[in-house]
Amino acid sequence: MTEERRKKKKKKGMNTMILHSPFPFRIKASRSSTPIKASSSSTPIKDVAVESKPLRRGGFCSCGRRHFLEGAAASCLPIRPSKASEASQSDYVTVLNRVHPPRPDWYEEFYASVINSSMKAYEAEISGYKSKLFNNLGKDAKKVMEIGIGTGPNLRYYGSDADVQVFGIDPNKKMEKYAKEAAMAAGLPLANFKFIQAVGEAIPLSDASVDAVVGTLVLCSVKDVDATLRELMRVLKPGGIYLFVEHVAAKDGTILRLIQSVLDPLQQTVSDGCHLTRETGKNILKAGFSGVDLSNIFLSNASIVSPHVYGIAHK
Secondary structure, X not given: OOHHHHHHHHHXXXXXXXXXXXXXXXXXXXXXXXXXXXXXXXXXXXXOOOOOOOOOOOOOOOOHHHHHXXXXXXXXXXXXXXXXXXXOHHHHHHHHHHHOOOOOHHHHHHHHHHHHHHOHHHHHHHHHHHHHHHOOOOOOOOEEEEEOOOOOOOHHHHOOOOOOEEEEEEOOOOHHHHHHHHHHHHOOOHHHEEEEEOEOOEOOOOOOOEEEEEEEOOOOOOOOHHHHHHHHHHHEEEEEEEEEEXXXXXXXXXXXXXXXXXXXXXXXXXXXXXXXOOOHHHHHHOOOOOEEEEEXXXXXXXXXXXXXXXXXXXX
16 A cells, blocks of 8 residues: 555544544534524424424433523522423523513513503402402412513412412513512512513423413413413413403404404504404313313403403313
8 A cells, every 4th residue: 555545544534533523513413403493483482493303302402501501490490491392591582582572671661650550440340350260279379370460460369378489470571570569568478479571472480380370461462372372281280270361352243343453453552462353262262271161251441452251271
């Protein structure tokens, strides 16, 4: 074998070693990765993948950073990446920013203060219905998640139990101070209250981690109602309950429905994405709960955001 052929063979062997290198920056591995589909509008979390081979439910990727983040989060609260959606903590922030793009602080604060001061007449009229509804929580509901907690008007119905732990989900960070004030007024220790800035389509809580979910006047403004309901089902423990109060579209052919249809685009603009013409009750009935008790009411103080559906769904 000539000297030139020996050099070529040695060089070929070195190239082979590089291709089979265990380091993560090798070329062969990088070509098999799957990009993040950040622009998808349906069930956004499920579109996120790091490797071309999907993770198993409850499994982990080989990245040590993911193990560290999940372990650190689980040591404090049951807040961690969803097993079902196979996403990391950063993915929830990505979905939050896409579904609820960052607004100026002055706007978020202004909106929070308006909600805090303008809903008193509405809350007074609906209080009787809410009192009966929240009686279904019982003493066994020790971990409660409220989606769209806002300024915390519902905490007075279930926050007086010192043993209950509440996770308040809302995309507007400026709601937190009002929600904390409501928690203290209800007698809920702040140590038992956790405000989490997130959206309903991507909730950073573990599977089957809460006994009950509360949601009032929130499904009108989420981007994807069905995806949000799937997330609620995911975080609920087997046998858990979902208490809801939602405004829905008026009956077809009525003057109110016509007014809602005309004002719906404006309502979405001035009321942070609120839709007037959604038939949310139908979504809840088709979401896959084992049972749903749903009733209809009409509130005089709700004007165009009426009628309402309210009730309890069982997982």
